[in-house]
Amino acid sequence: MLAIYLGKKFYLIDNIHQLNSLSGDACLFSVPTFLLQSSNNHNIPPNNLRTIFLGGGTLTSQGIKKIKQQFSQAKLFEFYGSSETSFISWQDITNGKFQFSAGQLFPNTQVSIGLQQEIIVTSPYLFSGYLAQTPPKNWVTDDLGFLKKNHLFLLGRKADLIDHGGNKVAPLEIETAASDLCQKCVAFGVEDQVYGQKIALLMIKPITKKQLQKKLAQRLEKFKCPNIYLVTNEIPLTSNLKISRSQLAQAYRNGEYDEI
Known part of the structure; x- marks a missing residue:
């Protein structure tokens, strides 16, 4: 127009x-x-x-x-x-x-x-x-x-907020904190009987898990730190070139990603 x-x-x-x-x-x-x-x-x-x-x-x-x-x-x-x-x-x-x-x-x-x-x-x-x-x-x-x-x-x-132990956590805040620790990343929630949802962080070419935990502990409040660290070669997108966190959670449940 x-x-x-x-x-x-x-x-x-x-x-x-x-x-x-x-x-x-x-x-x-x-x-x-x-x-x-x-x-x-x-x-x-x-x-x-x-x-x-x-x-x-x-x-x-x-x-x-x-x-x-x-x-x-x-x-x-x-x-x-x-x-x-x-x-x-x-x-x-x-x-x-x-x-x-x-x-x-x-x-x-x-x-x-x-x-x-x-x-x-x-x-x-x-x-x-x-x-x-x-x-x-x-x-x-x-x-x-x-x-x-x-x-x-x-x-x-x-809709993307992660309900972790009663705390509402914004994925964007986690992704921003981890942006220089890997080539690319996306955070999402996965179902958990104790916490409601655990925080998963999917990354391309990350630094070591020990370094990730140390750096993110310095940058994020404790309840916002990821519980699950995942690695992949490519983060899938929807047909309109966007990220679907619900689809990523389903892929995790299907065992499509390796944990670090």
């Missing part, structure tokens, strides 16, 4: 190399995982990307650095929103970003935080409601976060 509004050409691509067939400068709207997967291919030729807009998933500092190595000439922007709320916040991440940051709110967008830290949005960009229902005045998202000086910070999705 933005391309049409600005009188530009719009292309749907499924391969990053297709950008090089475009004439003139281009900007790209993408989910982070698409570019991170593309950057694993070190034979990407020079391209004419000048701006990259990223949504549908948050980027870590390592992810930003990896994308910049391949697309050094492009400015990077990250935006946050949902199908019901459209755009909520945005930020320039060309030079990195603050931990958990989702950026500043879009104009005329108001965010309040619920009792369980759920993000509640009021804005002119809200959808008009479901069929045969009154248009909503605000929308309670499935995401958790907090506000600080008109900047929004995300703690993850409510």
